[in-house]
Amino acid sequence: MIGSLNHVGVATPSIEASLAMYRDLLGATRARAPFDLPAQGVRVCFIDLPNSQIELIEPLGEDSPIHGFLAKNPKGGQHHVCFEVEDILAARDALRAKGATILGTGEPRIGAHGTPILFVHPQDMGGVLVELMETPKEGAQ
Amino acid sequence: MIGSLNHVGVATPSIEASLAMYRDLLGATRARAPFDLPAQGVRVCFIDLPNSQIELIEPLGEDSPIHGFLAKNPKGGQHHVCFEVEDILAARDALRAKGATILGTGEPRIGAHGTPILFVHPQDMGGVLVELMETPKEGAQ
Numbered sequence: 001m002i003g004s005l006n007h008v009g010v011a012t013p014s015i016e017a018s019l020a021m022y023r024d025l026l027g028a029t030r031a032r033a034p035f036d037l038p039a040q041g042v043r044v045c046f047i048d049l050p051n052s053q054i055e056l057i058e059p060l061g062e063d064s065p066i067h068g069f070l071a072k073n074p075k076g077g078q079h080h081v082c083f084e085v086e087d088i089l090a091a092r093d094a095l096r097a098k099g100a101t102i103l104g105t106g107e108p109r110i111g112a113h114g115t116p117i118l119f120v121h122p123q124d125m126g127g128v129l130v131e132l133m134e135t136p137k138e139g140a141q
Numbered sequence: 142m143i144g145s146l147n148h149v150g151v152a153t154p155s156i157e158a159s160l161a162m163y164r165d166l167l168g169a170t171r172a173r174a175p176f177d178l179p180a181q182g183v184r185v186c187f188i189d190l191p192n193s194q195i196e197l198i199e200p201l202g203e204d205s206p207i208h209g210f211l212a213k214n215p216k217g218g219q220h221h222v223c224f225e226v227e228d229i230l231a232a233r234d235a236l237r238a239k240g241a242t243i244l245g246t247g248e249p250r251i252g253a254h255g256t257p258i259l260f261v262h263p264q265d266m267g268g269v270l271v272e273l274m275e276t277p278k279e280g281a282q
Contacts, residue, residue: 001168005193008149008222010269018267025239025265026224027142049224051192052146077268078219081149083167083190098166124166126159127218128151 001091002083006113006133007046007053011069012076015045015058022047022054036060037112044112055082055112080119082131088116091132100124108134142232143224147254147274148187148194152210153217156186156199163188163195177201178253185253196223196253221260223272229257232273241265249275 012018015034022028034045034056041064047054057079059066069079085091088108096102101121111117115134122129153159156175163169175186175197182205188195198220200207210220226232229249237243242262252258256275263270 002190004191005146005149005195008146008219010267012267021265021267025236025241026271027235049143050145054146073268075264075268077263078222081195081219094168095166100166122218123216124162126151126153126162127214127216130167 001085001094002132003086003135004084005052006082006084007055008078009055009057009080009082009129009131010076011057011066011073011079013058013070013074015043015056018056018076019045019047028054034058035112039109041065046112080129080131082117082133084135085132086135088118088132088134092118095120095124142226142235143273144227144276145225146193147223147225148196149219150196150198150221150223150270150272151217152198152207152214152220154199154211154215156184156197159197159217160186160188169195175199176253180250182206187253221270221272223258223274225276226273227276229259229273229275233259236261236265 019031028047030048032046034043036043041061043058043060045056092102101124103119108116108118111133113136115136117131117133120130160172169188171189173187175184177184182202184199184201186197233243242265244260249257249259252274254277256277258272258274261271
């Protein structure tokens with residue numbers, strides 16, 4: 001079912017500070033422009049690697065789900081892993097049929113790459129918050 | 142400096158149980174044979190994805206550094222992110238020159254892919270435990 005590892009989601013109190021760290025310490029210079037995802041309460045920024053991406057995630061607004069994570073991890077840290085799937089609804093239904101819990105309503109939302117996403121409960125995924133994202137169609141960003 | 146995202150390291154109390162979860166729930170069936178890394182106190186197993194890998198890590202022996210992580214995260218969870226570098230000593234020296242702390246003695250060890258590795262302190266990496274691994278030469282595993 002899962003395909004490529006699209007990105008690793010990394011929570012941070014400051015996208016700007018994290019970008020500077022990845023650039024100056026790790027030499028990762030291919031960053032895209034940050035943008036807001038108000039419906040998800042986050043501001044995000046992708047750093048391109050040759051085969052995958054790091055998604056920096058900063059809280060947006062007082063109700064951001066990232067505040068709780070940063071309260072426990074003030075410097076930030078690994079937040080989720082995102083795998084691509086061909087068909088998000090088929091993936092959701094297959095996971096539910098096997099007893100896994102999809103977070104929220106279970107209706108996919110549009111994610112940072114413009115395709116439908118959902119999150120699977122970490123208790124069902126070995127303690128890892130797993131995002132599933134429909135693979136962008138050829139030619140899309 | 143950093144190149145590809147070689148793998149995401151995921152700690153687990155049981156590689157067998159995690160393999161079953163990745164296979165049965167996520168359909169990730171391309172797993173390699175688990176093996177011990179006694180010098181690092183871990184047993185590891187790689188799951189191949191089209192562009193990267195998940196490294197499952199289980200404690201090996203009473204002194205395993207993974208015991209502490211699992212005490213805090215009994216189900217397991219994201220443990221580290223591994224980036225490839227062309228030259229591990231050059232990477233180490235560049236990081237140190239910029240004030241980052243290399244864990245342990247700072248002398249690279251041979252990692253799970255047979256090439257030299259080292260770990261950078263998460264306090265310098267936005268709360269993420271970062272492994273740097275010298276890229277395997279062409280034709281190597």
